[in-house]
Structure formats: structure tokens, C-alpha cells
Amino acid sequence: MIYEFLETHQIPYLRVDHPAVYTCEEARQHVPRLPGAETKNLFLCDDKGKKHFLVAVGYEKSVDLKLLAGTLACTGLRLASPARLMKYLKLEPGSVTLLGVLHDANFDVQVIIDADLWKNDALLCHPLVNTSTLVLARADLLKFFRLTGHSPQIITIPTRVQFHD
Secondary structure, X not given: OHHHHHHHOOOXXXXXXXXXXXXXXXXHHHOOOOOOEOEEEEEEEOOOOOOEEEXXXXXXXXXXXXXXXXXXXXXXXXXXXXXHHHHHHOOOOOOOOHHHHHHOOOOOEEEEEEHHXXXXXXXXXXXXXXXXXXXXXXXXXXXXXXXXXXXXXEEOOOEOOOOOO
16 A cells, blocks of 8 residues: 555655564664664654654664653653554554554644654655565655645654663
8 A cells, every 4th residue: 555655646765675673673683774764663642642643763762751742742651552553553563654644544643753863865664564664765755744644743852861881
């Protein structure tokens, strides 16, 4: 379905197939280096389950959910359950992707992209499954969002400080 949508709307992409990956670390092991920014995608909801967010940051970042909740003016921000992920984006855990909003026909999900990530010319995205990776130019992703009726918010996403030995 995603490939049909991209081709119908003349959105070019580069596709690479690979073994299933469930984490950024696995992706770095199994996906060859591609000309785009590696992303970490989180599907989040507030404490009442009324607001849903699809958040994308660079793979190396660790999101501070408490600070992000304040930025998004909601409380109790947490990872949404696999059942919510399926209900709103029709995705399985490990396949969370910005392209998932293709299934968000009711506009229940807000797209949030980290400003640092959005500076890249191209981003890497799963095509609704975690056994392939697509390279999409930023302008083409913007076209995708417009066609699906989504307006991504580009913000500086608060991150946790990580200490390295």
C-alpha cells in the first residue's frame, strides 16, 4: 500500500531490504549506510490516552518524556501500547515510522519532528514494516505529509543527558 501511494503521487524513494530490525542498534548492524539521517521514532500518548504523538528524533538521542510533555502541553506522556499503535497507525512494534500517518485518516496523531533531524536533506523511514528502509528527501516527506493531511511540528525535542565511560 505504501509503495502504491508513493508511486501514485510521484514521491521518489530509495529502497533497501534487510532482516527485521526492532531497535536502532539492530538497524545499524543490518541496514547498510544510506544517504539519509537515521531516525528513532516513538509513538506516544498522554496519561488519559486522548492525545497521540508520532515523534521522530535522530537515532542517537534519548528523549526526555517529562520535558517533552511540558513542551506539548500534556501530562503523563508515555509510550503507547502495541494495541494503540495498531489502532491508530496499523503498525507493529519495531515498525514505527513517520509514514505510519498514512493510516491516520481521522487525524488523531500529531507528528512531531526534532529540529536537528529536520535539518537533514533526507531521512530514513521504514515502509510500514521493519524489513525494509526507504530514503526519502525532506521535501518529498513534506509532500507526503501534505497529501495525508498532516502538518508536522518541527521543534527542539528535549533530550536526556547521557554519560559515557
